[in-house]
Amino acid sequence: MRCLGILAGPRKGHATDKLIDTVLEGLKERGGEVEKISLYDYNIKPCTGCCACHKTGKCAINDDYHIVRDKVEDADVVVFGSPAYWCNVTSEAKKFMDRSGVLFEMKTMGPKRTKDKPSKVVLVATCGAPFPLSHMMGIIPGVMRAMKEMFCRMNAKVRTIYAAGMMDPDNSLPSKRLMDKARELGRNI
Ligand SMILES: Cc1cc2nc3c(=O)[nH]c(=O)nc-3n(C[C@H](O)[C@H](O)[C@H](O)COP(=O)(O)O)c2cc1C
Numbered sequence: 423m424r425c426l427g428i429l430a431g432p433r434k435g436h437a438t439d440k441l442i443d444t445v446l447e448g449l450k451e452r453g454g455e456v457e458k459i460s461l462y463d464y465n466i467k468p469c470t471g472c473c474a475c476h477k478t479g480k481c482a483i484n485d486d487y488h489i490v491r492d493k494v495e496d497a498d499v500v501v502f503g504s505p506a507y508w509c510n511v512t513s514e515a516k517k518f519m520d521r522s523g524v525l526f527e528m529k530t531m532g533p534k535r536t537k538d539k540p541s542k543v544v545l546v547a548t549c550g551a552p553f554p555l556s557h558m559m560g561i562i563p564g565v566m567r568a569m570k571e572m573f574c575r576m577n578a579k580v581r582t583i584y585a586a587g588m589m590d591p592d593n594s595l596p597s598k599r600l601m602d603k604a605r606e607l608g609r610n611i
Contacts, residue, residue, distance in 0.1 A: 425449040426497035426540075427458035428490070430504040430515035434460060437548045437588040437595055442503040444601045445544050445583070448608020449499060457493070461514040464490055469520035476528040487521045494525065498539060499611065500578075502569060503546030505588070509564035519572045526575060535576040542611050543576065545569045546604075547584040548596075556586035583607055 427446045431438040439460075446456045464486035474482040481487060494500055504511040511519070526533030547565040549556050556562045562584045574580055583604055588594035596604070 423449070423452075423454045423498045424496060425454040425456045425499040425501065426493050427456070427501045428494075428503070428518075429458065429460040429462075430502060430512050430518065431548075432460075432462045432512070432514070433505075433591075436591075437585055438503045438505045438546060440601070441546045441548065441583065441585055441596050441604050442501050444596075444604035445501045445546065445608040448605040449501075449611070450608075451605075452609050454499065454608075459490065459493065461490070461518055466490070466514065466517050466521060468517050469523070473523070475523035476533075479524065479527070481521060481524045483521070487518070490518065491522070491524060494522075495537065495539060499542040499544070500540045500573075501544040501546065501608075502573065503548070504565055504569065506547060506549035506551075506561045506565045509559070509561050511565055511568045516568070519568070522572060533575055535578075538577055540576065540578055543573045543578045543580045544607060544611065545573060545580060545582045547582070548588045549584070549586055550589045550594075552587035552589070556584075562586060579611070581607060581611060
């Protein structure tokens, strides 16, 4: 079982990254072969809206997107995480998702994934506002909705986990209880 973690936030070793790592730890414990990448290490240009992907199945832009796409298509499990930036995903996450038309075939009801992999997806979100403000203000729902819009169109079982209240950029980390939950999610997905 190949498991790919994708950090879509810029800060390695911080809340979003830690939560992704912990889900991956759980996956590793059940025998998964784990790799983690950061979108910020790749040069992914914005979608130009040419829609070549819908006509030819290929993206017309030649950059690092294709490296990440190959990894996603090779993975059985994808763990994708973004911090909330203005109630939405980060710009790198959005660029990656906009370019991912190539993962789908255009049908009358919109994009549809016709391949089986990845069969499981874990979506990870973090935000500064504490619970329940994180939800009353639509922050975590906003990040999750943006990610689900794409990942729920895959033939995959989608699970989610979030950490709210990550207010202090230097010191905030998910609680032990939440990390245990993330590890359990990885073990049991
Ligand atoms: C540009 C920017 C925008 C942000 N927007 C929000 C927001 O809309 N709501 C919120 O609760 N936190 C917001 N935050 C805080 C981050 O979501 C929060 O600190 C997150 O946990 C950081 O994740 P990291 O530690 O993995 O980088 C924002 C932070 C930045 C840098």
